[in-house]
Amino acid sequence: MALLTLAALAGCGGAGASPAxxxxxxxxxxxxxxxxxxxxxxxxxxxxxxxxxxxxxxxxxxxxxxxxxxxxxxxxxxxxxxxSxxxxxxxTPAGLPxxxxxxxxxxxxxxxxxxxxxxxxxxxxxxxxxxxxxIPGLHPVDLQSAYxxxxxxxxxxxxxxxxxDDPTAExxxxxxxxxxxxxxxTGANGCFRKxxxxxxxxxxxxxxxxxxxxxxxxLEMVSAACPRCSILLVEADSASLDDLGAGVDTAAAYGAxxxxxxxxxxxxxxxxxxxxxxxxxxxxxxxxxxxxGYPSYPAASRYVTAVGGTTLTGGPGNWTExxxxxxGHGCSAMIWRPRWQPGPCRGRSTVxxxxxxxxxxxxxxxxxxxxxxxxxxxxxxxxxLVAAAYALSGVPAGPWFSYARPTGFHPIGGGGYQPIxxxxxxxxxxxx
Numbered sequence: 093m094a095l096l097t098l099a100a101l102a103g104c105g106g107a108g109a110s111p112a113x114x115x116x117x118x119x120x121x122x123x124x125x126x127x128x129x130x131x132x133x134x135x136x137x138x139x140x141x142x143x144x145x146x147x148x149x150x151x152x153x154x155x156x157x158x159x160x161x162x163x164x165x166x167x168x169x170x171x172x173x174x175x176s177x178x179x180x181x182x183x184t185p186a187g188l189p190x191x192x193x194x195x196x197x198x199x200x201x202x203x204x205x206x207x208x209x210x211x212x213x214x215x216x217x218x219x220x221x222x223x224x225x226x227i228p229g230l231h232p233v234d235l236q237s238a239y240x241x242x243x244x245x246x247x248x249x250x251x252x253x254x255x256x257d258d259p260t261a262e263x264x265x266x267x268x269x270x271x272x273x274x275x276x277x278t279g280a281n282g283c284f285r286k287x288x289x290x291x292x293x294x295x296x297x298x299x300x301x302x303x304x305x306x307x308x309x310x311l312e313m314v315s316a317a318c319p320r321c322s323i324l325l326v327e328a329d330s331a332s333l334d335d336l337g338a339g340v341d342t343a344a345a346y347g348a349x350x351x352x353x354x355x356x357x358x359x360x361x362x363x364x365x366x367x368x369x370x371x372x373x374x375x376x377x378x379x380x381x382x383x384x385g386y387p388s389y390p391a392a393s394r395y396v397t398a399v400g401g402t403t404l405t406g407g408p409g410n411w412t413e414x415x416x417x418x419x420g421h422g423c424s425a426m427i428w429r430p431r432w433q434p435g436p437c438r439g440r441s442t443v444x445x446x447x448x449x450x451x452x453x454x455x456x457x458x459x460x461x462x463x464x465x466x467x468x469x470x471x472x473x474x475x476x477l478v479a480a481a482y483a484l485s486g487v488p489a490g491p492w493f494s495y496a497r498p499t500g501f502h503p504i505g506g507g508g509y510q511p512i513x514x515x516x517x518x519x520x521x522x523x524x
Contacts, residue, residue, distance in 0.1 A: 204355040206306040207380040209470035216463035229456035229467040232316035240520040247483035251343030255331040257296040258304035308459035317480035337369030352479035354472035356388035376488030380471035382420025392424035399474035401449025415512035446513035447474035485521040497523035
């Protein structure tokens with residue numbers, strides 16, 4: 093497909109002034125008064141909530157000693173799709189029919205890959221002025237309807253953290269918002285801002301076509317879910333978890349109400365050391381659960397809301413959702429399951445809730461780097477969409493808050509907690 097070239101794919105894995113504390117008056121800021129109410133309940137100074145009471149030893153800096161050798165009992169019985177004897181499955185054996193991964197392959201150790209998939213059955217259309225009626229894929233009004241989002245609410249600032257530079261991020265966002273009649277969100281009116289992982293402007297990272305498409309999708313999904321939210325784009329120098337984590341910290345320092353992370357990495361023994369970047373009381377941090385069928389990080393972190401994927405069909409008043417089988421899911425081999433999460437095993441289950449991900453029923457996306465208008469999916473859709481929904485809720489909490497309010501979700505696959513879709517998809521923002 094023309095969207096991706098070998099040069100573009102090469103970029104898929106691959107000290108300055110302090111950032112301003114706030115970038116806009118409308119920003120959702122870290123409020124000390126809310127920290128106690130939004131923090132993980134029972135959380136001790138060591139950051140491991142109630143593990144002693146639950147009979148689980150505290151998490152060591154090295155991760156969970158012996159877990160790699162012993163595995164987590166019962167994992168095979170739980171049915172982790174496509175898992176090989178080595179425990180690191182390759183891409184789903186059947187591939188991704190009618191679609192392609194923007195960042196194919198398995199990322200190297202310490203590196204992340206984007207979680208966007210492109211529908212190859214729908215050729216891209218370069219016409220930026222295409223009328224809305226001719227634009228393929230789900231539109232903002234569809235997503236607002238399907239998830240009961242109060243789109244007229246102001247929701248503070250949503251940050252999007254991605255790797256590398258998207259040089260046309262702001263202009264592509266303008267095309268999308270204009271096409272669907274959303275209010276302008278620009279640097280000039282104070283709604284949009286782009287910074288690097290240090291919070292600086294001007295000297296941005298190198299460009300990756302694949303990650304630029306990911307960035308465009310993320311910004312547009314925030315816009316679709318919360319048209320009146322301000323948007324902060326933080327571009328990490330590379331796809332390393334260290335750089336992306338630094339970007340998350342910068343987003344928090346800028347006063348984001350919610351932070352979206354549409355990428356995944358293979359689990360490793362000391363991954364919990366990275367949790368410091370994703371633990372920001374009073375700020376909702378979301379992460380895609382991945383598109384390869386197995387658990388990944390940062391979705392495994394107890395400090396993020398891990399967003400899985402669905403297939404969404406129908407229309408207003410008649411939406412139907414089912415689990416998207418390529419969703420990354422399962423139980424972490426490195427991080428204990430928190431007290432507040434149900435599950436059959438000792439590891440953290442890497443899906444808390446879900447949203448549209450199937451590229452065959454995917455969302456309208458505009459990216460100059462991607463050739464214009466196209467239809468996208470992957471769990472990359474859900475992370476920014478849910479982050480924006482968190483911002484709409486007013487005082488974002490964390491995943492533990494949602495488990496106490498299961499009626500705030502559309503049940504999927506029989507209701508109750510499901511491995512691929514978690515609690516279900518958001519039904520308004522009361523459970524966020």
